[in-house]
Amino acid sequence: NAGVTQTPKFQVLKTGQSMTLQCAQDMNHNSMYWYRQDPGMGLRLIYYSASEGTTDKGEVPNGYNVSRLNKREFSLRLESAAPSQTSVYFCASRPQGWYEQFFGPGTRLTVL
Amino acid sequence: DAKTTQPPSMDCAEGRAANLPCNHSTISGNEYVYWYRQIHSQGPQYIIHGLKNNETNEMASLIITEDRKSSTLILPHATLRDTAVYYCIAASISGGYQKVTFGTGTKLQVIP
Numbered sequence A: 001n002a003g004v005t006q007t008p009k010f011q012v013l014k015t016g017q018s019m020t021l022q023c024a025q026d027m028n029h030n031s032m033y034w035y036r037q038d039p040g041m042g043l044r045l046i047y048y049s050a051s052e053g054t055t056d057k058g059e060v061p062n063g064y065n066v067s068r069l070n071k072r073e074f075s076l077r078l079e080s081a082a083p084s085q086t087s088v089y090f091c092a093s094r095p096q097g098w099y100e101q102f103f104g105p106g107t108r109l110t111v112l
Numbered sequence B: 001d002a003k004t005t006q007p008p009s010m011d012c013a014e015g016r017a018a019n020l021p022c023n024h025s026t027i028s029g030n031e032y033v034y035w036y037r038q039i040h041s042q043g044p045q046y047i048i049h050g051l052k053n054n055e056t057n058e059m060a061s062l063i064i065t066e067d068r069k070s071s072t073l074i075l076p077h078a079t080l081r082d083t084a085v086y087y088c089i090a091a092s093i094s095g096g097y098q099k100v101t102f103g104t105g106t107k108l109q110v111i112p
Helices: none
Strands: A004-007 A010-013 A019-025 A031-037 A043-049 A064-068 A074-078 A087-094 A107-111 B009-013 B018-023 B032-038 B045-050 B061-064 B070-075 B084-091 B106-111
Touching: A004 A087, A010 A019, A019 A031, A019 A087, A031 A064, A031 A074, A043 A064, A043 A074, A074 A087, B009 B018, B018 B032, B018 B084, B018 B106, B032 B061, B045 B061, B045 B070, B070 B084
Parallel strands: A010 A107, B009 B106
Antiparallel strands: A004 A019, A019 A074, A031 A043, A031 A087, A064 A074, A087 A107, B018 B070, B032 B045, B032 B084, B061 B070, B084 B106
């Protein structure tokens, strides 16, 4: 199993550009999550998907949209990137009935 | 979710036990205590969780006080590879959704 994979690993955008961060898991997990981590801070939840076909806002959803394309994939879209969205983005998944979240390696995004 | 309080940093000699404290005085009855760690800039890694009984696995032990207002993560024989930021989290699962709120954690430095 590859676990949770994220693409790209690094990205530099200009203000106003759009992009989609991809996340996929091959563990047949039900719920998936997107977090952001700013320097020296803990992770903050952006959006989550409790199951295929459902998505909900987390703590910091403004400026983002998500799509749970199927059970494996959960993408995060920035429609018009802003410097405040410079951060490391982590995707995670969790199997139903389990307590542990499994995290991907992260995407390091810089918005100039 | 209950707020957790951790010391910002700790040192531990290699080979000795590392005892990481966490205060969660407002924890509710259905919230579990979780511990994750983040090595360098990698995705967080689950360590252990518990409700009210002490727990042990191959990585660590978790001691929860009887009133559940605080807990201690114990790494029995710390190695240099245990240098990381350790997050203590109080969270529940509802409707398939696990809201995990990361604070700033404790930065553990294992010293040779």
